Amino acid sequence: MKPLERSFDTVTSLFRSTPKEIGLAPGTLIHVGQQKVQRPTITFIDYSKDHLNTETDVSLDHCRELKNTPSVSWINLDGIHDVATLEAFGQAFDLHPLVLEDILNTSHRPKVEELEQSLLIILKMLFFDDQTNQIQAEQISLVLTENNVLSFQERPGDVFEGVRDRLNRQSGRIRQRGPDYLTYALIDSIVDSYFHILEKIGDRLESLERELINQPTQDTLQQVYHFKGQLIFLRKAVWPLRELSNSLLQDEIVLIKESTMVYLRDLYDHSVQIIDTLEIFRDTASGLIDLYMSSVSHRMNEVMKVLTIMASLFIPLTFVAGIYGMNFELMPELKWRWGYAMVWGVMLSCAFGMLVYFKKKKWF
Secondary structure (H helix, E strand, C coil), rough: CCCCHHHHHHHHCCCCCCCCCCCCCCCCCCCCCCCCCCCCCCEECCCCCCCCCEEECCHHHHHCCCCCCEEEEEEEEEECCCHHHHHHHHHHHHHHHHHHHHHCCCCCCCCEEECCEEEEEEEEEEECCCCCCEEEEEEEEEECCEEEEEEECCCCCCCHHHHHHHHCCCCCCHHCCCCCHHHHHHHHHHHHHHHHHHHHHHHHHHHHHHHHHHHCCHHHHHHHHHHHHHHHHHHHHHHHHHHHHHHHCCCCCCCCCHHHHHHHHHHHHHHHHHHHHHHHHHHHHHHHHHHHHHHHHHHHHHHHHHHHHHHHHCCCCHHHHHHHHCCCCCHHHCCCHHHHHHHHHHHHHHHHHHHHHHHHHHCC
């Protein structure tokens, strides 16, 4: 498959999925998406100002004990295809069936939704493949409760290593604050990863611009179309981020403390900056297509100019040669001793005179 075809394939598949059966009751748990891991795994980090406990591949019953502890618990599930596991999560942490339904539907657009005892945040976690220049998307769902942050990922691997490192440092700000600040930190890590993706795309667009200026080719044009498709894909994932950030700021959400609002305002500023940068890159990609067309037209004009000059030089020479190629007997020049040399002199003088004139006009 060509890069252009792959990019449009990715764009159309971001929010496209197999539709559910018509007429199902709200809150019916059906996984919509692809199974990306063999079996679900649960990890958690339980922390407070004075202690930190990290465990991997634990049972849900073990996590259930963290529900009402005074410390903050970040519980992560990798692999959301198992409906029974999600249903058990809902029972253990009193999650609304509609929350579980949204988590299982991996084609959701980013959003924030407040329920009775929890706050649901759905985002797209993006990764850039340097080998294929493709953006890969994964849905991540965050559920904020009074003492816990639950995160649900389609597969292992995320952009939260920085958050984990900060949790390991006892002096860090994150250890002093509650689950609402942890939720902000996770969202902020996802948003920061968008900047890295935009930086890589920007570098490649600059490289393509140099290629188009120096030696425009069809392959370069295909790459431009590929990155334009990737930017459309990125826009679909990022555009709702501003609305999501604004909702966290404007809505009076009980689970978010006033002290966290200043960080959410910074998050909103970052989302606006990402969208502005994205629009600039989209304009840049469109401009590169125009640059390619201009470069090709310029090269064609240069070729046509050379051919026109050559044709112009041979027009008078052809005229002279045509006259003396006629088979008339009464042509006095044919009897002259120096007639042949004179014709050559006239022809060369015409050609040289035209070259001097073209040079004076700066036509070449």
